[in-house]
Amino acid sequence: xxxxxxxxxxxxxxxxxxxxxxxxxxxxxxxxxxxxxxxxxxxxxxxxxxxxxxxxxxxxxxxxxxxxxxxxxxxxxxxxxxxxxxxxxxxxxxxxxxxxxxxxxxxxxxxxxxxxxxxxxxxxxxxxxxxxxxxxxxxxxxxxxxxxxxxxxxxxxxxxxxxxxxxxxxxxxxxxxxxxxxxxxxxxxxxxxxxxxxxxxxxxxxxxxxxxxxxxxxxxxxxxxxxxxxxxxxxxxxxxxxxxxxxxxxxxxxxxxxxxxxxxxxxxxxxxxxxxxxxxxxxxxxxxxxxxxxxxxxxxxxxxxxxxxxxxxxxxxxxxxxxxxxxxxxxxxxxxxxxxxxxxxxxxxxxxxxxxxxxxxxxxxxxxxxxxxxxxxxxxxxxxxxxxxxxxxxxxxxxxxxxxxxxxxxxxxxxxxxxxxxxxxxxxxxxxxxxxxxxxxxxxxxxxxxxxxxxxxxxxxxxxxxxxxxxxxxxxxxx
Numbered sequence: 001x002x003x004x005x006x007x008x009x010x011x012x013x014x015x016x017x018x019x020x021x022x023x024x025x026x027x028x029x030x031x032x033x034x035x036x037x038x039x040x041x042x043x044x045x046x047x048x049x050x051x052x053x054x055x056x057x058x059x060x061x062x063x064x065x066x067x068x069x070x071x072x073x074x075x076x077x078x079x080x081x082x083x084x085x086x087x088x089x090x091x092x093x094x095x096x097x098x099x100x101x102x103x104x105x106x107x108x109x110x111x112x113x114x115x116x117x118x119x120x121x122x123x124x125x126x127x128x129x130x131x132x133x134x135x136x137x138x139x140x141x142x143x144x145x146x147x148x149x150x151x152x153x154x155x156x157x158x159x160x161x162x163x164x165x166x167x168x169x170x171x172x173x174x175x176x177x178x179x180x181x182x183x184x185x186x187x188x189x190x191x192x193x194x195x196x197x198x199x200x201x202x203x204x205x206x207x208x209x210x211x212x213x214x215x216x217x218x219x220x221x222x223x224x225x226x227x228x229x230x231x232x233x234x235x236x237x238x239x240x241x242x243x244x245x246x247x248x249x250x251x252x253x254x255x256x257x258x259x260x261x262x263x264x265x266x267x268x269x270x271x272x273x274x275x276x277x278x279x280x281x282x283x284x285x286x287x288x289x290x291x292x293x294x295x296x297x298x299x300x301x302x303x304x305x306x307x308x309x310x311x312x313x314x315x316x317x318x319x320x321x322x323x324x325x326x327x328x329x330x331x332x333x334x335x336x337x338x339x340x341x342x343x344x345x346x347x348x349x350x351x352x353x354x355x356x357x358x359x360x361x362x363x364x365x366x367x368x369x370x371x372x373x374x375x376x377x378x379x380x381x382x383x384x385x386x387x388x389x390x391x392x393x394x395x396x397x398x399x400x401x402x403x404x405x406x407x408x409x410x411x412x413x414x415x416x417x418x419x420x421x422x423x424x425x426x427x428x429x430x431x432x433x434x435x436x437x438x439x440x441x442x443x444x445x446x447x448x449x450x451x452x453x454x455x456x457x458x459x460x461x462x463x464x465x466x467x468x469x470x471x472x473x474x475x476x477x478x479x
Contacts, residue, residue: 047215047266048183048190053449058413058479059373060184061321062177062444063328065314065356067348068158068200069335070405072382072398074427075345076128077145077406079117082425083384087112091385095428102153103338104387104399110426111386111398114342123417130349133357134408139417140360140369141410142477146421146430149380149402149437154336157379157402158202162329164441164466168205171216171457173441174327175209176466177448178216180455185324188285189219192325194313197333197351202379207329211459213263218329221308221316285319288312299358311355318362321372335378338387339394360410373412373447381405384426404430407440413447415479438471446473 074080090107115128121138134141151157156166163170171179174191183190193207200206207218257265288296288303296303300311310332317328332352337344356376363369382398382405389395404423410416422432442452445466452471456463 047213048178050182050184051180053181054451054454055449057181057447057449058371059411059447060371061326061328062174062373062375062412062448063317063321063359064173064330065352065359065374065376066158066161066329066331067335067352067376067378068197068202068331068333069154069337070157070378070380070382070400071335071348072337072341072345073145073404073406074113074382074384074398075115075341076131076349077126077143078113078423078427079126079128080113080384080425080427083110083427084112086110086426091426091428095424095426096385099403100152101383102400103389103392103394104383104385108383108385108387110384111341111396114345121417123419125417125419128349130345131353133353137357137360137410140364141408142414142416143406143408143419144421144435144474144477145404145406145419145423146432146434147377147381147405147407147437147440148430148434149405152380152400152402154201154379154400155203157400158200159205161379161437162202162206163208163210164438164468168203168208169210170208170464171210171212171466172207172218172329173444173466174207174218174329175212175216176445176455177327177450179209179212179457180445180450181326181448183324183326185326188320188323188325190326191216191218191329192320192327193218193220193329193331194308194316195220195331195333196308196310196313197331200331200333206331211464212457213266215266218327285323286316288315291315295362298362300354310352311358314355314359315362318359318366318368321368322366337382337397338392338399339397341382341396341398344397363411369411371412373414373444374410375407375444376409377407378405384428401428403428409477413479414477418476420474420476433474433476435474436471438467439474441466442471443474443477447478 074083087110089110091110093107096107115130117126117128119126120135123139125138125143127135127138149157149160151160151166159168160166162172178190191207207220209217253265288301295315299315301315302309303312310330313330317330320328334348360369360374363372363374381401383401385399387394387397387399404427420433421430421435423429424431445452445455452465452467456465
């Protein structure tokens with residue numbers, strides 16, 4: 001009886017099809033004829049191989065500069081004289097009726113913006129004096145002042161901005177792009193994650209492949225030491241020994257794949273082979289010695305200090321997309337200014353302003369900006385009302401504000417030198433050209449030649465997409 005139980009325990013549906021002689025190929029063909037497979041499920045071979053787009057793309061790759069914590073649009077992008085007039089007074093009840101906040105009471109007093117604003121470039125973009133470097137590229141960027149989101153706490157809002165859903169388990173936008181159009185890199189990941197500034201509330205759910213095959217997950221580079229853990233061989237272990245080990249492991253995995261048909265076994269095989277190729281590519285990628293001093297100075301990069309910085313990561317992002325990576329996600333933490341927003345924004349703007357602008361300038365000088373989409377922004381904005389709590393030791397800060405915040409984009413088919421969207425006189429609600437997170441995602445996919453309604457993956461009986469279940473391309477952003 002025990003023998004029979006063990007026999008039944010190890011039998012799978014694949015064994016049944018093998019033994020009965022009907023064959024998975026015939027069943028697969030009948031399923032395809034009955035309704036077809038989704039984009040990757042119908043494919044064979046390398047899951048990261050380049051694929052045709054739905055229509056000609058404007059962009060070939062994306063660099064997303066994610067400001068985790070929620071930068072204050074009122075200190076950086078939104079000049080609202082009415083806030084100066086009402087500073088210290090309770091915000092009108094009609095404005096905040098029915099709103100929910102993470103920490104403050106809705107009737108908290110208004111806090112005036114901390115910094116003066118000026119107009120930059122021929123387009124006359126109005127920016128805070130904390131962003132002088134961004135001002136120098138005002139005619140290259142499109143500013144969206146009417147972003148809004150469904151989430152008002154960090155973890156769900158960060159996950160929502162990165163995956164289109166507030167709960168963990170959905171594929172990240174970089175994973176959707178890897179799945180949809182493949183990679184142009186042979187020896188580097190299609191989707192790379194770079195971090196600086198501290199921890200992230202959303203965690204690894206922000207670069208997970210979710211229910212897509214694991215080959216499309218983001219690959220985090222480490223903030224110190226080797227960019228990827230164990231990319232270097234241990235002492236006494238040469239390339240020949242490693243190759244022989246990998247060949248043996250591959251043979252074992254392929255045998256198991258043929259037996260049980262689990263697609264994640266193929267993911268494991270692909271990961272081992274990518275790691276092998278990266279052992280030669282990663283050291284060259286991380287070696288900034290070929291960069292001129294002028295380029296290092298442009299970014300404010302300081303290579304060789306053993307730790308990641310935002311400036312170093314911006315330069316590394318350019319080097320990654322030059323080598324074929326499809327989506328590079330930079331996360332920079334530290335924008336959650338519940339207290340002393342003036343001091344916090346000053347510090348963070350000093351950290352990111354130069355390198356962000358340098359990335360756009362550098363891409364343009366190398367002829368890469370035209371087909372590289374650069375995106376800058378966080379998960380939400382900050383309230384026009386002040387946050388102050390003696391119990392929490394907070395004063396002169398701002399709480400989370402999902403109703404309205406600002407992002408900017410450049411390159412890759414974006415119309416340069418424009419500002420779209422408008423908020424009310426308090427910077428509280430969007431009153432013109434609102435752009436939801438799903439609209440942003442639909443626009444990103446569109447610029448890369450993908451129809452967001454057609455890029456789907458069948459999971460648990462239905463077709464999922466990044467923009468479940470709404471979203472529109474923001475045509476005013478398109479060049």
